[in-house]
Amino acid sequence: MNKETFAAQFQEELLTTFSKQPDEATNKEAFQAIALLVNKEVNSNWQQTKQVHLSNDEKQMYYFSMEFLLGRLSETNLLNHGWYDVCCETLKEYDFNPAEVFQEEADAGLGNGGLGRLAACFLDSLASLNLPGHGIGIRYKYGLFQQKMVNGYQVELPDYWLKDDYMWETKRSEKAIEVHFGGHVKPAYVDNKLVFEHYDYEKVLAVPYDVPIVGYATDNVNTLRLWSAESTNNPFHFNSVQGKDYYHYLDYKRSVEKISEFLYPDDSSYEGKLLRLKQQYFLVSAGVQSILNQFLKSNQPLNELPNKISIQINDTHPTLVIPELMRLLMDVHGLGWDLAWELTTKTVAYTNHTTLSEALEKWPEEMVRKLLPRHYLIIEEINERFCQDIWFNHPELRDQIADMAIISYGQIHMAHLAMVGSFSVNGVAKLHTDILKDRVMKPFYTMYPERFSNKTNGITHRRWLLHANPELASLLNETIGKSWIQEPKELINVLKYVGDSSFQSELARVKKKNKSRLASYINHKHGILVDENSIFDVHIKRLHGYKRQLLNVFHILHLYHLYRENPSMNCTPRTFIFGAKAAPSYHFAKHVIKLITTVADKINHDPAIKDKLKVVFLENYSVSLAEKIIPASDVSEQISTASKEASGTGNMKLMMNGALTLGTQDGANVEIGAAVGSDNIFTFGLTADEVFEYQQSEKYKARDYYNSDFRLRNVIDQLINQSFTQDDVEFKDIYYSLLFNNDEYFVLRDFDSYVEAQQLIEQTYRDQSSWLKKSATNIAHSGKFSSDHTIMEYANEIWNISSSQYSKA
Structure with a gap:
């Protein structure tokens, strides 16, 4: 046009x-x-x-995820x-x-962090590659929360992103689905066949809102279906279940609305856990029912289901897909257990996103029994048959049955159910997958080695380079042509120009312009003047102990002390930029945010430091804010404790925009390092094997590092000696976590190595030609981490779907 x-x-x-x-x-x-x-x-x-x-009559893939962080x-x-x-x-x-x-346009409040952004990138690639793949999620009325900083503290406000009409959605009321909670199950024999009657349940309507997913340079448009919970006005249901009291009905209506109201309700209480479980089943039941309804319109036998449908569950949140599909196949469509199980385990695939035991979901057995009585019976039967399989067919694993069981010690282990009920289990980075196979899920790998594979995460280069950094995209177009937009591997052609002085000059100009734009935003939004010629060191990700924003802050404090003690010291100015949200009930993380903002306030207002150091915490981190930060970044902080980060995608976005990675040998950092070469990445710290060795031997003593390193002692003592505030208990939780709880994430152990890596960064940055060569090398290799590449691996090796392009021509 x-x-x-x-x-x-x-x-x-x-x-x-x-x-x-x-x-x-x-x-x-x-x-x-x-x-x-x-x-x-x-x-x-x-x-x-x-x-x-x-x-x-194409095979379709449906991607179930609790999050889809679309951005605008x-x-x-x-x-x-x-x-x-x-x-x-x-x-x-x-x-x-x-x-x-x-x-x-408001950022759609449908996600929190990397999990949701990965899902959004995958949808973009599926559409752009003309693959029939669609998203299934929840239409949250409110997003995670809007983060406001009040006196340096995180305060959570409702993220009412739907206050205006969402211009991209279409409500499909005629496709509403009933979802049932609670009630009772009664077994009976009908025509010599065991059947289960579910009665006295609570009805909830799941109303779909469809969002078109537009591919790049194609007429193909896929679908993201988001489900909204609504109350039913069925008078029979009202009279028989909720009672005739009007106020009881209002209570029922309010309880229904909560299901799709907030992303990740606080699960620190029983009620919060119950609501989160309700959310997950609501998503699963509505999604699976709608998929089966669509499949049955084709008049094909149910035996064809795995040949026409593939369901990918993104992390353990949608694992109830497995018992729900079993329920529908058996109770609604009359199949026997064996055939239903065969079809289910050939249809469902599972992506694992964590090695953290606390993140591998478990639900109280009694909670599931009450909320989902039929599913509990199905899970119980799956567990019984699985344990018998181990006993009779895998005697080498008999002594691990209690640890492998789906139901054990009063808990239902969703990761175990996902592995048993799926035909494919994949990790999201090579190291992560190796850890799953060798450690976290080793007995399952022993039992099902053919199910495990690796699919390293990816990002859509169209959003994170072409759109977010148009000046850089234009430079690449002029230098290597436009083929990289549809074939990201073509970015490798930038290698021919990494040492070219004119290309380096243009690359520096683009970076300077992006830094100037971000500096203006920081000044306008936060009233902080930052030097656009300083090193922009960026740490943007969810606030969690294992991501170690604390290590970054300790290094900043070390520099602050160094510069104050040596006012004439020659140094390259630094601007440290943070963006992060802490879960509302994660008090340690919220204390770390307060520490960052307190340190920022102290340093930014110290005339002795002048412009040598600036620290900025950008509130309400989001996709749109990331699009401002990433093109301006010089250093990409990827400093998680080795073995804890499954993959990461921020590392990929930042390298694609020319930032150099400062990272541990964790997640996809390892693969980035292998791609760009050791001269073009700054690595430090413990390896995954060393972390495991410390954990098993229990030889790590955080106090030894505190006592032997005066720099650490100086920094840590400030947490409790009123250096920052008159309240000496403000940061005591951080202090105790390090010295009394023995520093779970090895912050003190990696501090010295981290400081050395930061010193090397400063020295390298002073040689701008060398720095720009490294930056260009990272851009050149970033095509390897496009989600197009990842999605083609999923399509060919797991889903078995193929491209089919509609074209007006």
């Missing part, structure tokens, strides 16, 4: 919808007009894509559809600032 046509349609949309000319319209009205205009084209392609999939879709949809430039030109012609118009 040319600019004239786009401008005419934009003007017509404003007039039709708002009765306004462009010079009268607000930014919000301009955004909505653009969304309506784009949707007309997208909806046509969307419908045609569905028809092609049906007429070609307006710019992505325009870019993917080829209308972005003409849209921006049109807006400027009518005296709109395109950035301000696009900011009228």
Whole structure:
């Protein structure tokens, strides 16, 4: 579409919808007009894509995830559809600032961190590669939370991202599904066949809202289906189950609304756990029922289900897919156990995202029995048959039955259920997968070696380079051509230019412009002046002990002490940038945020330091904020305790934009290091094997490092000696976690190595030609970590789906 046509349609949309000319319209009205205009084209392609999939009888993949962190879709949809430039030109012609118009769209509050952003990147790649793959999630009324900083503390406010209409969704009321909770199950024999009657249950309506997922440079449009919980107005249900009291009905209605109200309700209480379990079953039941309903319209026998449907469960949250599919196949469609189990275990695949035992979900047995009585019986039977299989067919594992059982010690282990009930189990980085096979899930790997594989995570380069960093994308287009946009592996051609002085000069210019833009944002938003010539050292990820923001802060304090004691010391200015949210009930993480903001306030206002050091904590970290930070970054902090980070994707986004990784040998850092070479990454700290050795031997003594390193002692003592506040207990939890709880994540052990790596970064940065060569080398190798590559591995090796392109031509 040319600019004239786009401008005419934009003007017509404003007039039709708002009765306004462009010079009268607000930014919000301009955004909505653009969304309506784009949707007309997208909806046509969307419908045609569905028809092609049906007429070609293609195998479909459904990606179940509790999170889909989409970010804003307006710019992505325009870019993917080829209308972005003409849209921006049109807006400027009518005296709109395109950035301000696009900011009228709220980030969809459908995710928290890497898990949700990975799911969003996967959807983008599936659509762009013309693969029939769709998302299944929950339409949360409120996102995780809006983070506000009040006196340096994180305060959580509701993230009501749906206060305005979400322009990209379509409500499908006619496709609503009933989901049942609680009640009782009665076995009976009918025609000599055992059946189960479920009665006195609570009904909840799951109403789908469909979001089109637009691929890049293709007419194919896939679907993200989001389910919203609504109460039923069935009077029989109201009278017989909830009672005739009007207020009981209101209680019921409110309890239903909670199911899709918040992402990750606080599960520190029984009620919170119950609500989270309800959420997970709500997602699973609505999703699986809708998939089966669609499949049965094809009039194919259920035996064909694994040949036509693949279900990927993203982490353990949707593991109830397995007993739910079993329930539907047996209780609704009349199949026997053996056939239902065969079809289920050929249809479901599981992605593991963690080695942390506390993150491998477990549910109280009695809670599941009460909330999901039929599913409990199914899980119980799966467990019984699994344990018998071990006893009779794997005698070498008999002594591990209690540890491998799906139900044990009063808990239902969802990871165990996922591994037993899936045909595929994959990790998300080579190291992570090796740890699963060799340690965390070793007995399951012994039993099912053919099920395990690795699929290293990836990111969509179109969002995180083409869209987020247009100046760099333009430089790459001029240097190596545009083929990398659809074939990211072509970025490797940048290697030819890493030592070219003119290319380095342009690369430096682009980075400087991005840093200047971020510096302006920081000044405007937080009133902090940062030097755009300083090293922008970036640590942006969920706040958790194992991600070790604390190690970063300790190094900052070490530099602060060093510069104060040596005021004439020659140093390269540093700007340390943090972005992170802590879970509302994770008090240790919230104390670390308070420490970061306290240190920032002290350093930023110390005239003795001047511009040598600045520390910035950017509140309410989000996809849109990441798009501002990542292109401006020089150093990418990936400093998790080795073996704890499954993969990471922030490391990939940052390297793709030319930042150099400072990281442990953990997750995908290992593969990034192998790709770029040891000269182009800064590694430090314990290896995964060394961490395991410490944990098993219990020889690690944090106090030994505190006592032997005056730098550490100086920093740690400040936590309790009123150096920061008059309250000497403000940071006592951090202090005790290190010295009395023995530093679970080896912060003190890795401190010296981390300081050395940071010193090497400063020395290297002073040689800008060398730094730019390393930066360009990282960009060149980043195509390996595109989600296009990852998705093709899933498609070919797990899902067995193939490309099928609808084209208007």
